[in-house]
Amino acid sequence: MTPGVPRLLDQIRSRRSRSGVVGLGYVGLPLAVELARAGFETIGIDVDERKVDAVNRGSSYIPDVSTEDLGSLVSRGTLRATTDFAAVAGLDTINICVPTPLRKTKDPDMSFVAAAVEGVAAHLHPGMLVVLESTTYPGTTEEFVKPRLEATGLRAGHDFFLAFSPERVDPGNPTFKTRNVAKVVGGIDAPSTSLAGSLYAAAIDHIVPVSSPRVAEMVKLLENTFRAVNIGLANEIALMCARLGIDVWEVVDAAATKPFGFMPFYPGPGLGGHCIPIDPFYLSWKAKQSGFDSRFIELAGQINGAMPHFVVQTIADALNETRKPVNGSDVLVLGIAYKRDIDDIRESPSLDVMTVLTQKGARVRYSDPYVPVLGAERWQGAVELHSEPLTAAVLRQADCVVILTDHRVIDYDLVRCSAPVVVDTRNAIQGRHPNVFRLGAPPPTDSGTRRRDEGSERAAPDAQAVA
Numbered sequence: 001m002t003p004g005v006p007r008l009l010d011q012i013r014s015r016r017s018r019s020g021v022v023g024l025g026y027v028g029l030p031l032a033v034e035l036a037r038a039g040f041e042t043i044g045i046d047v048d049e050r051k052v053d054a055v056n057r058g059s060s061y062i063p064d065v066s067t068e069d070l071g072s073l074v075s076r077g078t079l080r081a082t083t084d085f086a087a088v089a090g091l092d093t094i095n096i097c098v099p100t101p102l103r104k105t106k107d108p109d110m111s112f113v114a115a116a117v118e119g120v121a122a123h124l125h126p127g128m129l130v131v132l133e134s135t136t137y138p139g140t141t142e143e144f145v146k147p148r149l150e151a152t153g154l155r156a157g158h159d160f161f162l163a164f165s166p167e168r169v170d171p172g173n174p175t176f177k178t179r180n181v182a183k184v185v186g187g188i189d190a191p192s193t194s195l196a197g198s199l200y201a202a203a204i205d206h207i208v209p210v211s212s213p214r215v216a217e218m219v220k221l222l223e224n225t226f227r228a229v230n231i232g233l234a235n236e237i238a239l240m241c242a243r244l245g246i247d248v249w250e251v252v253d254a255a256a257t258k259p260f261g262f263m264p265f266y267p268g269p270g271l272g273g274h275c276i277p278i279d280p281f282y283l284s285w286k287a288k289q290s291g292f293d294s295r296f297i298e299l300a301g302q303i304n305g306a307m308p309h310f311v312v313q314t315i316a317d318a319l320n321e322t323r324k325p326v327n328g329s330d331v332l333v334l335g336i337a338y339k340r341d342i343d344d345i346r347e348s349p350s351l352d353v354m355t356v357l358t359q360k361g362a363r364v365r366y367s368d369p370y371v372p373v374l375g376a377e378r379w380q381g382a383v384e385l386h387s388e389p390l391t392a393a394v395l396r397q398a399d400c401v402v403i404l405t406d407h408r409v410i411d412y413d414l415v416r417c418s419a420p421v422v423v424d425t426r427n428a429i430q431g432r433h434p435n436v437f438r439l440g441a442p443p444p445t446d447s448g449t450r451r452r453d454e455g456s457e458r459a460a461p462d463a464q465a466v467a
């Protein structure tokens, strides 16, 4: 057995080991809190001073972590944060949870992982366990992280332990949190897997060891590619249903009653967040290096990426029913977070819809109780916007209201009753209503007919024919 294994194992089991988490974002802060709650003295390291200060004040900036929980761990001295990687010298285990975005060319941007690993390497010492959690391509731990840590002269598997364990947190999910989502762990050798498994077992209910970091890296990419491809399928079916005059929401819900062999995925305005739109391209990039073309990933990317344009076309069709062009119309967007009940706008398709509408001359406003301000630098419209209060007057003032994120706190009856025209991309307003255009569903009953009847004699015969 590698020297140091029994010592670290004993320290972990007796909670005498000291833990570090690099990157205190949506993934890292909940993990640091769980480790501290499990009894480990924990230090979070982040380059963002505001986050470090907030943690040290006991004030949470991540909705899934309560200020009360964080505050009590900080005041007990179990958890603290720093910007200084020198803290690594006093740690026994370290988990790296920094971003893994894409470059504009859709290639992996590994600069955050490189910087974090180099920060750790500068203070790496014998007997340490290093675990990478950032979602990344298969091979990263062994081909990218290991050589950078070994450049210190210490050898992985001999002097320190190394593993990969994907984070599967689902922000805003009230049922599944860090503690009750099984943790997949793959070390570079058996001791690394066992040590990382023991560390997580202190804070997480169920551990799933796998044979290598490569397998663990691939597990996460399979999970997220599965979602991206199935959402792509749901979106294509929605486009098809719109063409065929069938309600896609009714179809998916009825299909979901099958007790086996079917899992419902729903259409929407496009993919968002730091995972589903990005992670599959880490896999296709890696596969391409072995001459393999990932056709499902590319196709799903094309379909999902085109959805914001389809939504804009639906808005144009809805406005057309009231004889209005997009250019000059007032469009109120409901929800700019990438999914319901959270505040994260990274890669949000709402921003794409708003950008295209602005380019076409619409006056775009938004209402999102979770995102009070949209900074000019966060979207291509490049002006700062503030969330509008959701009142009947604000809804009435818009030429079209478009539901892009179905936050539960929004009063959809108020929206339906007050807005002249609604485009609903989430089936938030169920059933058919004369002023509601739902994505992937037939247009409202007698729309077109009624509008043409209202003001044009020339249109009347046509309208009767349609009726």
Ligand SMILES: NC(=O)c1ccc[n+]([C@@H]2O[C@H](COP(=O)([O-])OP(=O)(O)OC[C@H]3O[C@@H](n4cnc5c(N)ncnc54)[C@H](O)[C@@H]3O)[C@@H](O)[C@H]2O)c1
Pocket: 022, 023, 024, 025, 026, 027, 028, 045, 046, 047, 048, 051, 097, 098, 099, 100, 112, 115, 116, 119, 133, 134, 135, 136, 167, 168, 169, 170, 171, 274, 275
């Ligand atoms: N957000 C999710 O739902 C989710 C779910 C599963 C996996 N992941 C993966 O987890 C990783 C982290 O995602 P996130 O959503 O927590 O990102 P995030 O942006 O919320 O947090 C990352 C943190 O890392 C910090 N950071 C950046 N560079 C650093 C460095 N060199 N040293 C120290 N800190 C640094 C940032 O300041 C930030 O606070 C990504 O690989 C992501 O794909 C995210």
